[in-house]
Amino acid sequence: MKIEAIDLQSALTEASRSLECSVMDLEYEIIQHPRKGFFGFGRKKAIIEAKAKKRILKKNPKKEFTSSKNHKPETHEPKQENKIEIKNEKNKSQKEKYTVKSDEIFDSFHRESKGVRNTQDILDEIRIQLVKLLESSQFKIELSELRMYDEDCVLIRLDGEDAALMIGKEAHRYKATSYLLHNWINLKYNLLVRLEIAQFLENQIQGMQLYLQSVIEKIKIHGRGQTKPLDGVLIKIALEQLRAEFPDKYVGIKQNNDQRFVVINDFFKKDE
Structure with a gap:
C-alpha cells in the first residue's frame, strides 16, 4: 500500500489506520x-510503501497449579529498618517538592524583572531562523543584511x-515571501518587515517616485487626488511618499472591489 503524507510520522500513522494494525507491526x-521547502516552495510529501507484518501465534504452555488445604499465604511484617526508610523517603519527597516550588517562583520573578526584550536578541533569533529556511530551500540565495529599518520595522x-x-x-x-515573513515576524515580535x-x-x-511626480502636481493644483490602482509593496511605497509630501492632508488607502489606491484630500486631517 502506497501512502502519502506531510511527514514520515503522519504517513506511518495513516498506514497503521488503513491496515488496522499498530505502527510497530508495519513493514x-x-x-x-x-x-519543507522554502516558505512552501519546493515542498515534498513523504511517500512510503507499507504492509502489515505476518503475525505468528505462539501457544503458551499451561501452568500447573497445586493447591493445598493446609497452605496459608505467607505474610511478611515490615521490618523496623524498612519503616525508617519509608519515613525518610516521605520526608525527602516533601523537601524536593518544596525546592521545585521555590524554583518556579524564582523563575517567574526573573521573567517579570527581565522586562522588554533586547532588540539585538530578536534580530539574532530572526537571523537563525532565516538562515535555516534559506539553507533548506532550492534557491541559491542568502541573507546579506538584517537590521532595524526603524524602531518598528525590520529590514531583510x-x-x-x-x-x-x-x-x-x-x-x-x-509578494508571497513578504506576506509570510510579515505574518511570522509581526505575530511573534510585533514588528513590520521591509523585504529587499x-x-x-x-x-x-524609484519607479514609484517618477509616477508620483505627476500625481503630486495635480494635488497641488486641485487640493486632492488619487493614484492608479496599486497592489502589494507598491501601495505601501506610494502611501509613505505621499504622506511625507503632504503631512497636513488626509492620505489613506481606499478599496473599490478588488482594487486599492491611495487617496489624498483636505476633508479629513490625518490625526482625526
Whole structure:
C-alpha cells in the first residue's frame, strides 16, 4: 500500500489506520523523504510503501497449579529498618517538592524583572531562523543584511544567483515571501518587515517616485487626488511618499472591489 503524507510520522500513522494494525507491526519502505521547502516552495510529501507484518501465534504452555488445604499465604511484617526508610523517603519527597516550588517562583520573578526584550536578541533569533529556511530551500540565495529599518520595522535583504527566481514573474514570489515573513515576524515580535531581494525594492521605489511626480502636481493644483490602482509593496511605497509630501492632508488607502489606491484630500486631517 502506497501512502502519502506531510511527514514520515503522519504517513506511518495513516498506514497503521488503513491496515488496522499498530505502527510497530508495519513493514515499510521510504520511497520519498519529506521536504519543507522554502516558505512552501519546493515542498515534498513523504511517500512510503507499507504492509502489515505476518503475525505468528505462539501457544503458551499451561501452568500447573497445586493447591493445598493446609497452605496459608505467607505474610511478611515490615521490618523496623524498612519503616525508617519509608519515613525518610516521605520526608525527602516533601523537601524536593518544596525546592521545585521555590524554583518556579524564582523563575517567574526573573521573567517579570527581565522586562522588554533586547532588540539585538530578536534580530539574532530572526537571523537563525532565516538562515535555516534559506539553507533548506532550492534557491541559491542568502541573507546579506538584517537590521532595524526603524524602531518598528525590520529590514531583510536577500541576494544571490537565484534572486530573480525568488522575485518571480510579476513579483508573485516576492509578494508571497513578504506576506509570510510579515505574518511570522509581526505575530511573534510585533514588528513590520521591509523585504529587499537584490535591487527589486529599490527599483520599485524609484519607479514609484517618477509616477508620483505627476500625481503630486495635480494635488497641488486641485487640493486632492488619487493614484492608479496599486497592489502589494507598491501601495505601501506610494502611501509613505505621499504622506511625507503632504503631512497636513488626509492620505489613506481606499478599496473599490478588488482594487486599492491611495487617496489624498483636505476633508479629513490625518490625526482625526
